[in-house]
Amino acid sequence: MTDTRAEVVLNADKIDLVRERRTLLDRVSLTVLAGEHWALIGPNGAGKSTLLGVLGAYTHPTRGTAEILGHRLGRVNVHDLRALIGQVNPRHPLESARTVREIVLTGATGTIELVPRWTPSADELRRADELIALMGLTARAEARWPHLSQGERGRALIARALMPDPRLLLLDEPATGLDLAARERLLAALDELRDSRPGLTSVLVTHHLEELPTSTSHALLLREGRVLAAGPADEVITTELVSACFDHPVTIARANGRWTATAG
Incomplete structure (x- = not known):
């Protein structure tokens, strides 16, 4: 029986993204396997949404390679590829x-x-x-x-x-603008979704650790377009690494599967 968790869903290899002589992503590498749930974490302007745009086939890297669901950007019809990806943007332009x-x-x-x-x-x-x-x-x-x-x-x-x-779900700051009760309902829905669809892979962007579902399995810390750390969530979301990522002393705690960050 095939182990679907070993399947590579996303693979970014040393990708750069340069716009108007400004480096937005700098040699970013990331490998996401089927069934994993990643968080992209970092301060405003770190490049999180920019990286998500590459992973969603909306932006091509300037250098390096990006493979999504087995298709390499630059060698695939991106419109067909996007149809295989579920994307959630709270700024949905519905009129x-x-x-x-x-x-x-x-x-x-x-x-x-x-x-x-x-x-x-x-x-x-x-x-x-x-x-x-x-x-x-x-x-x-x-x-x-x-x-x-x-x-x-x-x-x-x-x-x-x-x-x-879709086999891949990308969420760009889905809890933006939510009050406490609405945020908790959203996170509960995400956890229930991941329980009911164990083969689904997801990547969620946030800069607030309180917005991470309990089902978050992996994390990538991004600072000034560079990867500071990436791997299993408990190894990455630590006091030392998060403090370095945000350039501010914070204390990280986890209880009942949820993370909190306290300044100082």
């Missing part, structure tokens, strides 16, 4: 007042808005409702985007990203 169910269904077509004259199949409708339930939004399925809380929007976008049944 119309769509319902939660309609928003989730756009994940089947990979579009922001519903495609004109497109009719979802019975299987797509059933899958959308299953994902809405998984994210705890069944009672809000007919609620429209302007009337959703920030937390509800985040969970709706995760359901949308899961519509094509």
